[in-house]
Amino acid sequence: MAQIFKGLVCDGEIAVTVIKSTDIVNKAIEYFNLSPVAAAALGRMLSISSIMGYELKHDDDYLTVVLNGGGDIGVMTATASSNGNVKGYVTNPLVESFINEKGKLDVKRAVGTNGKMTIIKNMGLKDPYVGTSEIVSGEIAEDFANYFARSEQTPCGVSLGVKISPDGSCVSAGGVFASVLPFASDESISAFEKVFSPLSNVSTLMADISAEEFAHKYFDQVGLKPIDKTECAYVCDCNKEKIDKVIISLPKADVDELIELDGQIEVVCQFCNKKYTYNKQQAYEVCGFKE
Ligand SMILES: [Zn+2]
Known part of the structure; x- marks a missing residue:
């Protein structure tokens, strides 16, 4: 410490x-x-x-x-x-x-x-x-x-x-x-x-x-x-709920485009380099989008 x-x-x-x-x-x-x-x-x-x-x-x-x-x-x-x-x-x-x-x-x-x-x-x-x-x-x-x-x-x-x-x-x-x-x-x-x-x-x-x-x-x-x-200490308090808020802010067209390109959406925390990934189903669920 x-x-x-x-x-x-x-x-x-x-x-x-x-x-x-x-x-x-x-x-x-x-x-x-x-x-x-x-x-x-x-x-x-x-x-x-x-x-x-x-x-x-x-x-x-x-x-x-x-x-x-x-x-x-x-x-x-x-x-x-x-x-x-x-x-x-x-x-x-x-x-x-x-x-x-x-x-x-x-x-x-x-x-x-x-x-x-x-x-x-x-x-x-x-x-x-x-x-x-x-x-x-x-x-x-x-x-x-x-x-x-x-x-x-x-x-x-x-x-x-x-x-x-x-x-x-x-x-x-x-x-x-x-x-x-x-x-x-x-x-x-x-x-x-x-x-x-x-x-x-x-x-x-x-x-x-x-x-x-x-x-x-x-x-x-x-x-x-x-x-x-x-x-x-050096403490990063990132968690899935906080990253969900980043995903929710994306328009559906952007979500679809990212999934199309990489098969998933990856968000990297700037403060600790932790990676959060969302497949199409997970991203849609967080955003409340329907097929
Ligand atoms: Zn972090």
Whole structure:
């Protein structure tokens, strides 16, 4: 399981959330056979999306992030629930992996720096909250920090890391999200910056410890007070009933054409690659069509 740990630092003036997301990233790799750079990019996005989902207040709240930087990975999508469970996918899971000048997977090159990200929060209201911001770096963490500053007027720090081993699996993934509360003093902010800025290499720093241990190790020095913690995972909740709704929306002519072509209709879940198939009789039954 992945873990999320939440606390307050600097006399309650800054909120920090830490996620250890190795298991989430490995599940995505298992489902989509992600190339190393696709795993790094989607892994970072799943990690911060999980944290943001956990920030939502009600059980049924959820959010969706759509990020399109114009790079070869295509569109990146993630959906997270308020329990921290998350799922996601990218257009091109096999995007070629390049190494940047720092010797790391070149996430920026795969994601691109020319585009937008949109966050849709469904919080039980009539209309969802929709926020948009430009892609400013393509490295994901900076793009989310920019989103919070621009779209939600929340100054914050975001650090995300995904370490991929030569065999293509994820050895360590994690993230830290720190948001500055409105009443925070300049002294608190500068004290926190001193402990936060060395944490850019978060996947390495978290390799052998839990999210909670990480929080204590780096934030006890700024007065960490735990709030809560949870376990979460990559969870796809697709089922036949949900896929039936996709089939029901098809006109009879389309159903007949698909059956004619392939002998059946196949729907693949974008979030877990599970295949759902309908033969003619099953499709007709779901749609209420007669011969
Ligand atoms: Zn699914």
